[in-house]
Amino acid sequence: MRQALLDAALEIVRRDGAAALTLRAVARAARVSHMAPYHHFADKAALVAAVAREGFRGLGREMEERIERCPDDPRARFRESGIAYVSFAVKHPNLFRVMFGPEAADAEAHPDLGAESREVFDVMQRLLQQSQAGYQVREDDARQIGLTAWSLVHGLAMLCIDGQFGPEATSPEGAERLAYAATGALFRGLRR
Amino acid sequence: MRQALLDAALEIVRRDGAAALTLRAVARAARVSHMAPYHHFADKAALVAAVAREGFRGLGREMEERIERCPDDPRARFRESGIAYVSFAVKHPNLFRVMFGPEAADAEAHPDLGAESREVFDVMQRLLQQSQAGYQVREDDARQIGLTAWSLVHGLAMLCIDGQFGPEATSPEGAERLAYAATGALFRGLRR
DNA sequence: CCCTCATCTTTACGCTGTCAAGATTGGAGG
DNA sequence: CCTCCAATCTTGACAGCGTAAAGATGAGGG
Numbered sequence: 001m002r003q004a005l006l007d008a009a010l011e012i013v014r015r016d017g018a019a020a021l022t023l024r025a026v027a028r029a030a031r032v033s034h035m036a037p038y039h040h041f042a043d044k045a046a047l048v049a050a051v052a053r054e055g056f057r058g059l060g061r062e063m064e065e066r067i068e069r070c071p072d073d074p075r076a077r078f079r080e081s082g083i084a085y086v087s088f089a090v091k092h093p094n095l096f097r098v099m100f101g102p103e104a105a106d107a108e109a110h111p112d113l114g115a116e117s118r119e120v121f122d123v124m125q126r127l128l129q130q131s132q133a134g135y136q137v138r139e140d141d142a143r144q145i146g147l148t149a150w151s152l153v154h155g156l157a158m159l160c161i162d163g164q165f166g167p168e169a170t171s172p173e174g175a176e177r178l179a180y181a182a183t184g185a186l187f188r189g190l191r192r
Numbered sequence: 193m194r195q196a197l198l199d200a201a202l203e204i205v206r207r208d209g210a211a212a213l214t215l216r217a218v219a220r221a222a223r224v225s226h227m228a229p230y231h232h233f234a235d236k237a238a239l240v241a242a243v244a245r246e247g248f249r250g251l252g253r254e255m256e257e258r259i260e261r262c263p264d265d266p267r268a269r270f271r272e273s274g275i276a277y278v279s280f281a282v283k284h285p286n287l288f289r290v291m292f293g294p295e296a297a298d299a300e301a302h303p304d305l306g307a308e309s310r311e312v313f314d315v316m317q318r319l320l321q322q323s324q325a326g327y328q329v330r331e332d333d334a335r336q337i338g339l340t341a342w343s344l345v346h347g348l349a350m351l352c353i354d355g356q357f358g359p360e361a362t363s364p365e366g367a368e369r370l371a372y373a374a375t376g377a378l379f380r381g382l383r384r
Numbered sequence: 385c386c387c388t389c390a391t392c393t394t395t396a397c398g399c400t401g402t403c404a405a406g407a408t409t410g411g412a413g414g
Numbered sequence: 415c416c417t418c419c420a421a422t423c424t425t426g427a428c429a430g431c432g433t434a435a436a437g438a439t440g441a442g443g444g
Contacts, residue, residue, distance in 0.1 A: 023400080024400070033425075035403095043402080100350070106355070147348075147351075148373065148378075155349075182340040186381055
């Protein structure tokens, strides 16, 4: 039942956007009364957090899947993880907006959600350290470089799905091309 | 009257956050009936767009103000514009969220808002081209580099105010330190 | 003087999240 | 087998939201 509600919520977000994610709409889609969700989620924020959690798991999966394609080059793996980040956002813009939207924002209220997002960041951080171990990235403060890389792909993802770069950036191909170029510029700066 | 409503809206956003920005709350704060705002704004989205527009103007102002401090070094001016971007977000997090929030997102519905945000981007773009003219930045596709720089500072701003970098990144000093380091890494890559 | 138009108010509707109270149900203990 | 209980679901209600419709008010020009 909880899973059915979550599936309905994900479908609503995918089809109609974050604004349509409503407790009552989820209940309708699951063919239960408008109060039934309260027996599985404390309130609306908890439902939204659960949806966001699914999003972070999917993002992590797509990143892992993509970096498996180049097992030998640590630097390429690091770069591909960033491109996967942008690609995921453009392929699932509504879900991505929920993941970083105002209702799931305060990580205090939903600590497990914060853990899930930190795990995604840790994937990038681990790849970065392997790149450093492979003498391909400067040995400056690793955390600082990780935050910079995360900021770059996160901002690129956000501005792409907000249409700030024009319509060509909303296609997966266009977004990946931008991500490829952007990460390339950063890499030239990170190279030792 | 329109200005009074706008001021009330800005105050509500600043004090209570984007979620509290409500047509009725604005009307209450301005001591008019809950329908009065409709004579000055087509609907709630129009009010939100007007608030966002004020935000972009303030952002542009802070950027211009900050780059005036270093009139001689084009590259430093470019960098300072990015730091001002992050600084503005951390100093006005609620307003920043409205500027890129879902209600002001579709630039189609409010073309003047899109113009205002494009103007901010153009400031950075112009500084970039001056840096190129001063032989301090590679001559790759200027638009591409501009988008990369915008993405970096935008992502940094977003993740700072979302608390994803921890509490130390929510202070103006901490955020500026991060922005300084991040733009530095990118600059090493952009240098010819 | 009266008409007109812009501005503001009142009332009403459907939607939302959530509280409170009842109904159903399935399994554990006597 | 009966009873009780806890979990689950439903019904009904309330306040707050955005907004549509219609009435009030008041100033300016014929």
